[in-house]
Amino acid sequence: MLVAPSILSADFGNLANEIKAICDGGCDLIHVDVMDGHFVPNMTIGPVVVNPVAKVATKPLDIHLMVEDNTFFVELFAPCKPEYISFHIESEKHPHRLIQKIRDYGIKPAIVLNPHSTPESIEYLLEDLDMVLLMSVNPGFGGQKFIPSVIEKAKKLKEIINKRNPNCLIEVDGGVNDKNIYDLKEAGVDVVVAGSYVFGNDDYSKAIKSLQV
Ligand code: DX5
Ligand code: ZN
Numbered sequence: 001m002l003v004a005p006s007i008l009s010a011d012f013g014n015l016a017n018e019i020k021a022i023c024d025g026g027c028d029l030i031h032v033d034v035m036d037g038h039f040v041p042n043m044t045i046g047p048v049v050v051n052p053v054a055k056v057a058t059k060p061l062d063i064h065l066m067v068e069d070n071t072f073f074v075e076l077f078a079p080c081k082p083e084y085i086s087f088h089i090e091s092e093k094h095p096h097r098l099i100q101k102i103r104d105y106g107i108k109p110a111i112v113l114n115p116h117s118t119p120e121s122i123e124y125l126l127e128d129l130d131m132v133l134l135m136s137v138n139p140g141f142g143g144q145k146f147i148p149s150v151i152e153k154a155k156k157l158k159e160i161i162n163k164r165n166p167n168c169l170i171e172v173d174g175g176v177n178d179k180n181i182y183d184l185k186e187a188g189v190d191v192v193v194a195g196s197y198v199f200g201n202d203d204y205s206k207a208i209k210s211l212q213v
Contacts, residue, residue: 001185003211004029004062004171005204006195007053008044009142015049019056022198025205026212029062029083031173031193036067039091040140047076054080064112064173064193066139067091070098078105086110086133086171089122099128110171114139115147119157126164131191132157137174142195146175151187158188178210185213 005027010018022030032050037043054061060083067073070087077085085102089111092098102109108130111122115135122132134153137144154170161168172184173193184192192211201207 001181001189001211001213002028002191003198003208004031004191004193005198005208006031006033006142006173006193008033009195009199011199012049015053016056018199019053021204022208023058025208027059027198027208028212029191030057030059031062031064031195032082034063034065034067034073034077035140036069036073038068039088040066042140047080050077050080054082060084062086062171062191062193064133066112071101074098074102074105078102078107082107084108084110084131086112086131088112088114088139089117090114095122095125096128099125103128112139112173113153115150119153119160123160123164126161126168129165129168131169131171132161133171133173133193134189135174136172136176139174144175146177146180148180151183154184154187154189176211178207181211181213 005022035044062084063082099109110131112133136150169190171191176192176194177197198207
């Protein structure tokens, strides 16, 4: 299991050291939550913060857009050279076109499904994707409770992925901890995002390792 700590739960007054600590602690990716105050009822950070984060980071960035104007934000964050940019299917009229745009920047495209969205809704996009991110909370805030139906959804998605594009990864985001990690593993999940669980632990390295099952 790959682990992507979400810096939403980091101490932003001490961000460079927080990034260094999770990278030294053995994380696989750094999850960056971008919120516009429209698609979700919260706002976070732009390139003014993410560029210096990218400079300090020794692990690749995984940018999760929670925004209405996806194209604008893809153009804004492409220069930060993330490994992945993911956007929500619920906020995009032309997902196929946007996937191509992300790939043209040399970035791996991923699509995010909110808790109510079905894996079948993206079946015909899978061959163009590197990853699908399943939300296991309602997007907008860290520290929420894990929605267990994501386990069944991940299993269904895995079946469709095996048929359409076995190289596509499954990522789960929200309320992940050292208890639900085993069900996620069994369901075929490849990457987990963990915010409050990692940054709420005194020992980041220990917390990250407890998820790398
Ligand atoms: C929620 C974000 C998550 C969040 C996860 O909108 O997409 O990445 O930071 O935080 P935890 O792990 O605390 O649920
Ligand atoms: Zn996220």
